[in-house]
Amino acid sequence: MILQATVMKYIPTNAYFYIDNETKHGFLIDPGAQAGKLLEMIREKGFIIERILLxxxxxxxIGAVEEIRKALNIPVCMQANGRAYAENPVWNLSAQTEAPITLSDVTYLADYSTVSLAATSACDLTIIPVPGHTTDGAMYYTAKDGVAFVGDSIFEGSYGRTDMYGGDEATLLQNIRDKILTLPDETILLSGHSGPTTVREEKTRPFYQA
Structure with missing residues (x-):
């Protein structure tokens, strides 16, 4: 089961639940704000969240990460270059707000490693690096379900900004071509700030043509 929850403090962001239907164990991806809303959804639906994935x-x-982590006593995981963002409010851009954010107790995942549920190894996600929007940009891919959680790397008909710390447009476009658009055409792409799209649809965009 995949459930989208749009959360907002400064801008709307899509958080996602990736849940095993039988056990109701799963992962929470990109809880950007409104920890109370997400925790209430978890309680109402009986989800058992094993990890937060970024x-x-x-x-x-990352705005709701610390509150949810503490409430559920679960690990937080992100790509290995994420330390610069987790520990530095300037790099994660929260220094521009009234509540600068730092994350603690983060597990940094090796590229192409697989994160499996303890409840069932049949439910897992592979982390694939997609730098360019940030140096730690990554997607979580499940071939079994034909879905990739792509964050802000690629949107429906667009791609992530590259004018912030660690961003580089040429790097992002090359990674989109090499890492995302090489997935099977029917793969559903779930992003941080747009509706769902597919690899097949995004291959038609002129800005991805080399």
Missing amino acids: THGHFDH
């Missing part, structure tokens, strides 16, 4: 370290994707 696609990158910008404030609008």
Whole structure:
């Protein structure tokens, strides 16, 4: 089961639950704000969240992490270059707000490693690096379900900004071509700030043509 929850403090952001239907164990991806709303959804639906997974370290994707981590006593995971964003409010952009954010007790995942549920190893996600929007940009891919949680790397008909700390447009476009658009055409792409799209649809965009 995949459930989207749009949360907002400064801008709307899509958080996602990736849940095993039988056990109701799962992962929470990019809880950017409104910890209370997300915790209430978890309680109402009987979800057992095993880990928080982050696609990158910008404030609008990590804003609710600490409250949820403490409430559920669960690990937080992100790509290995995420330390600069987790520990530095300037890099994660929260220094521009009234509540600078730092994350503690983060587990940094190796590229292409697989994160599996303790409740069932049949439910897992592979972390694939997609730097360019940030240096720690990554997606979580499940071939079994044909879905990639792509964060702000790629949107429906667009791609992430590259004018912030660690951003580089040429790097992002090359990674989109090499890492995302090489997935099977029917793969559903779930992003941080747009509706769902597919690899097949995004291949038609002129800005991805080399």
